[in-house]
Amino acid sequence: MTKELAQLVAGHPLLAGLPGDAVATVAGCARNMAFSPGALLLAEGDPADTLYLVRRGRVAIEVHSPGRGQIVIETVGPGAVVGWSWLVPPYRWHFDARAIDPVGAIAVDGACLRQKAEADPALGYALMKRVAAILLERLQMTRVRVLDLYGDDGAR
Amino acid sequence: METADARLIDAQGLDAVIAVLGELGYDTRGPVVRDGAVMPGTVTGVVDLPVGYHDEQAPGHYQLEYRGDNTVFAWAVGPGSWxxxxxxxxxxxxxxxxDGxxxxxxxxxxxYRPLALIGARPCELAALDVLDRVxxxxxxxxxxxxxxxxxAFIVVAECGVPAATCFCTSMGTGPGADVGFDLALTELDDGAGHRFVVRVGSERGAEVLAGVSSLPASPANLEGRRQVLAAAADATTRQLSVDGLGALLARNLDHPRWDEAAQRCLAxxxxxxxxxxxxxxxxxxxxTLTGEIxxxxxxxxxxxxxxxxxxxxxxxxxxSSRYRQWLTHKLSTWWDQFGTSGCVGCGRCIAWCPVGIDLTEEAAAIRSTDGAVRPGAAPGRVSS
Amino acid sequence: MPADQGVAVPTGLRRGKDRGTRALTPVPYRVVSRRRETDDVTTLSLAPVAGVAMAFRPGQFNMLTAFGVGEAAISISSAPSSSGPLEHTVRDVGTVTHSLCAARVGDLVGVRGPFGTDWGLAEVDDQVDTLHTLGGTTHAHLRGDVVVVAGGIGLAPLRGAVYELLARRSHDGGGVVVCVGARDPSQIVFRDDLEEWTRAGAEVSVTVDVSAPGWTGHVGLVTSVLGDAHFDPSRTTALVCGPEIMMRFTARALTDRGMDPGRIRVSLERNMQCGVAWCGHCQLGPFLLCRDGPVLPYAGIVAHLLTEPER
Structure with missing residues (x-):
């Protein structure tokens, strides 16, 4: 683990403000990665093993459908977190995540992070609260989108 | 208006007032008996007014009764307002x-040909003041x-015989009138005969009255007027507690009473x-078929x-939401919008509601259970 | 026959005896051009048949008459400073708006207005000046940021405001952030304007709820691009227009970021038939929206009203 990587981890919104030793623990599972536009960060059906902390560029969450090609469900940008399925069994990706722009992301090994969280429940709980907050926001936004707000019935 | 300048006329004097107004070009409108109710209509003399008629009102009930006496204004209000x-x-x-x-x-x-509104009630004057603001x-x-x-030339007829649906005393709009009229009548029908105390509220009111034979109102006449109004106020038993009413309703939008009223309300x-x-x-x-819009x-x-x-x-x-809109507008948000109550206490909505919903009762029910919440409106709370 | 009736006078010249009393008679304007924004949204450019076009402030609305059909409240979508024609952007959602959307160049459209409150752009600047003066800082010319958040056709009443803000702020400083949400890429209105605003220095983000082949932009709720926008919540004014649910979520996202609810302005809509506070249709609690709105601060009662069912 380099000092630079620890700083990058500490600078991501998911971990901002956590104590230094907690950041160091997460950074111990992390590596810095870059993706070219079009490259997959994760693919549907594959084992889910990584939490991506997006630093720059945008990532599309996609699913493919015969005849419709890749359907973009959501796009996220710098500061976002991509990949949750490493958290819970059966640890399998349900969607694709693809770089739209040149993407810089910190890849945190899911199994490593789970192991450290189990070993240090205080750290695990602190991380889970942050993860839950992001998941909740994403869920709420998804619920609103389900309303078809700007459609004929939703436009009021 | 000062009662010191009050005059006294009899039924012939009232006839003359109507005649003078007609000669001055006014479209003389007043209460007439039509379709079993006191309604606005054209009047050319006392003969057109509801002489000898009395009304009986209750929630969902209005009944006109002819007793054949010589009283002109011994009824409260009919369904047709001014x-x-x-x-x-x-x-x-x-x-x-x-055009191309x-x-x-x-x-x-x-x-428009100017109107003379003869026999308007004090609560109706208050209602016109409300409409003016809008x-x-x-x-x-x-x-x-x-x-x-x-x-419009306005001849008020102060109230001597309120209906059971009236609550002007709660709203401060009756049974007497102080301002907003050209002439004000108070009907006296006591041992000394059938007369009207007339008070003047404007210069043109004075001019009209000057064209009519009248006597100065005596202290006894003025005392008679006072007693009529006092008796009318006493007879006005229905009440609406207006203390903090706007805020009360505004904080009770989820009160179960709205749904209960809606169970009866036919909209x-x-x-x-x-x-x-x-x-x-x-x-x-x-x-139109010729293209006129x-x-x-x-x-x-x-x-x-x-x-x-x-x-x-x-x-x-x-x-439920429409009834709530109506009642909260009348008694609460009207204040926000126009700086006054939207209700003047005439009681028409009580009498003419086919199912007898009474806004004074609804408001009182909410006041007595202030803060109750209908099921489903808020988590973890139930209506009491 | 009264003297005031039935006498042919040149179109558009006929006015009431005392100005302002004939508030319900429209002034004829002619459609000088029309632009299809989406499959059901059309922008009409209107010029008065006689005289000069009305003065207005961004955020206000007009009552537009499709002659023989009826009248509808439509936001003014052009900018007051624009030398071009008066523009209204209409979504085809009913009989009157259907007729308006079908109006051809040369057709007459009746216009009454402008009505209602505006976005209060002058006040935006005043507020910031006051804050800076009180703070005793040296940033006298630095304006606060303005965040414009629009959902769907809610961008229409904001379009003129963005042009005004960009024109004023080009030399004053202060950022203009525009976040636009649309159902899908085909429903994005004012595409040319969005590009022009970006060139003029605004931070413009467009996001769609549902993607489509060829769309390379953001996919997600408008609050997601708002979260990535650059502005200082402590000195920002927000102007928000869209469906009520979208405005609620946007206002919450802004207050969560530390904005004062009093500096979040929302544009509310109810049935409007007169525009002059006579007809009673546009009531929302204590407000007559044609008179007290459509633009109101998202503070206190307004925030409450937006969460109260059936108001």
């Missing part, structure tokens, strides 16, 4: 004819209302039609489903 005289149920706003690719507009003139004294005056209103809109202050209107365009305004009711129509459907789809 609103319709100044703000007719329908009003053409403009019409336009097509152009349109030529014309608007009906607002030069249609005349807001940012944009309605020319038709303003012309009719400003030209028929009768209350809004008989209300002397309900002012809502629709604007509709029509095209007409825009007409007509009375509307917040109980109509389309009243709150917003691309796709009504905002207030349930009867």
């Amino acid at each position: 609103k319709a005289e100044l703000f007719p149920p329908t009003q053409e706003l403009w019409r336009a004819t097509r 690719g152009d349109l030529t507009f014309s608007e009906p003139d607002a030069d 249609l005349r004294d807001g940012g944009t005056p309605d020319p038709h209302y303003r012309a009719r209103r400003d030209g 028929c809109g009768n209350c809004t039609l008989v209300c002397p202050t309900c002012f809502c209107s629709d604007v509709r365009d029509t095209t 007409r825009r007409q305004r007509s009375w509307a009711s917040c109980f109509d489903l389309d009243h709150s129509y917003l691309h796709g459907g009504p905002v207030r789809a349930t009867t």
Whole structure:
């Protein structure tokens, strides 16, 4: 683990403000990665093993459908977190995540992070609260989108 | 108005007042008996007024009774308020004819023959004051209302015989009148005979009265008037507690009482039609077969489903929400919008509600269970 | 026949005896051009048949008459400073708006207005000046940021405001952030304007709820691009227009970021038939929206009203 990587981890919104030793623990599972536009960060059906902390560029969450090609469900940008399925069994990706722009992301090994969280429940709980907050926001936004707000019935 | 200058006339004197007003060019309108109710109509003399008629009113009940005595104003209010005289149920706003690719507009003139409203009740004066704030004294005056209103000569008939539905004493709008009239009548029918104490409220009122044979009102006459009004106030038993009422309703929008009232409410809109202050209107365009376009305004009711129509459907789809809109507007948000109560205590909405919903009872019920919440309106709370 | 009736006068010259009293008679304007924004949204450019076009402030609305059909409240979508024609952007959602959307160049459309409150752009600058003066800082010319959040056709009443803000702020400083949400890429209105605003220095983000082939932009709720926008919540004014649910979520997202609810302005809509507070249709609690709105601060009662069912 380099000092630079620890700083990058500490600078991501998911971990901002956590104590230094907690950041160091997460950074111990992390590596810095870059993706070219079009490259997959994760693919549907594959084992889910990584939490991506997006630093720059945008990532599309996609699913493919015969005849419709890749359907973009959501796009996220710098500061976002991509990949949750490493958290819970059966640890399998349900969607694709693809770089739209040149993407810089910190890849945190899911199994490593789970192991450290189990070993240090205080750290695990602190991380889970942050993860839950992001998941909740994403869920709420998804619920609103389900309303078809700007459609004929939703436009009021 | 000072009672020191009050005069005394008899029924012939009232006849003369109406005649003088007619000679001055006024369209003399007053209460007449029509279709079993006291309604506004054209009057040319006392003979046209509801002489000998009395009304009996209760929630969902109005009955006119003819006793054949010589009283003229011994009834409370009928279903037709004076609103319709100044703000007719329908009003053409403009019409336009097509002329090639152009349109030529014309608007009906607002030069109306001045009205004399004879026998208006003090609560009706208060209602006109409420309507003034909406249609005349807001940012944009309605020319038709303003012309009719400003030209109107008003003869108030103070109340001696309130109905069981009346609650003007709660609203501060009766049974007597202090301002807002040209002439005020108080009917006396005691051992000394049948006369009217007349008070003058304007210069033109004085001019009209000067053309009529009258006597100075004696101290006994004035005492008679005082007793009539005191008795009327005592007989007004229905009450609406207005203390903090606006805020009470505003904080009880989820009260279970709205749904309970809606269980009975037919959303028929009768209350809004008989209300002397309900002012809502629709604007509709029509095209004649010859291509002439007409825009007409007509009375509307917040109980109509389309009243709150917003691309796709009504905002207030349930009867409960429409009843709540009506009552909270009358007693609460009217203050926010126009700086006054929207209710003057005439009681018409109580009598003319087919199922007898009584707004004083509804408001009292909410006050007695302030803070109750209907099931489903808030988590973890239940109505009490 | 009264003198005021039935006399042919040149179109558009006929006015009431005392100005302001004939508030319900439209002034004829002619459609000088029309632009299809989406499959059901059309922008009409209107010029008065006689005289000069009305003065207005961004955020206000007009009552537009499709002659022989009826009248509807439509936001003014052009900028007051624009030398071009008066523009209204209409979504085809009912009989009147259908007729308006079908209007051809040369057709007459009746116009009454302008009505209601505006976005209060002058006040935006005043507020910031006051804050800076009180703070005793040296940033006298630095304006606060303005965040414009629009959903669907809610961008229409904001379009003029963005042009005004960009024109004023080009030399004053202060950022203009525009976040636009649309159902899908085909429903994005004012595409040319969005590009022009970006060139003029605004931070413009467009997001769609549902993607489509060829769309390379953001996919997600408008609050997601708002979260990535650059502005200082402590000195920002927000102007928000869209469906009520979208405005609620946007206002919450802004207050969560530390904005004062009093500096979040929302544009509310109810049935409007007169525009002059006579007809009673546009009531929302204590407000008559044609008079007290459509633009209101998202503070206190307004925030409450937006969560109260059936108002």
